[in-house]
Amino acid sequence: MTSTGSRSWFYIAFFVGAVGAAAVGMVVLISTGVLEPTVAPIPQAPVVAQLELPAPRPQGYVGSDACLECHQDVAEAYATNPMRVQVLQ
């Protein structure tokens, strides 16, 4: 083995040791509460925040009217589908 080869093993061992020490350090800092991992709050979509729901039906369903504003094509297609009878009437 050449001297260059043994030196490269030293660099690899040093790199692996440094990364391992950094990982252990992060775990210690987070587990002791010194570092707090922060998660940014997810902002609510403005279109949902503005949504006004129609009065719920007696069974608790809002009905297709609630979907019409944004899903007009789906609501119109569903109006002629026999399955609508189960939920809407």
Ligand code: HEC
């Ligand atoms: C304020 C607008 C709005 C209203 C009112 C609304 N939706 Fe949606 N809906 C959306 C948007 C925008 C998407 C697409 C979201 C995405 O792809 O990330 C969506 C997606 C969907 C999907 C998924 C479609 C797919 O192909 O993945 C379904 C199912 C759905 N809506 C059903 C409904 C139903 C049922 C109602 C009524 C109770 C309703 N929506 C009311 C805006 C609305």
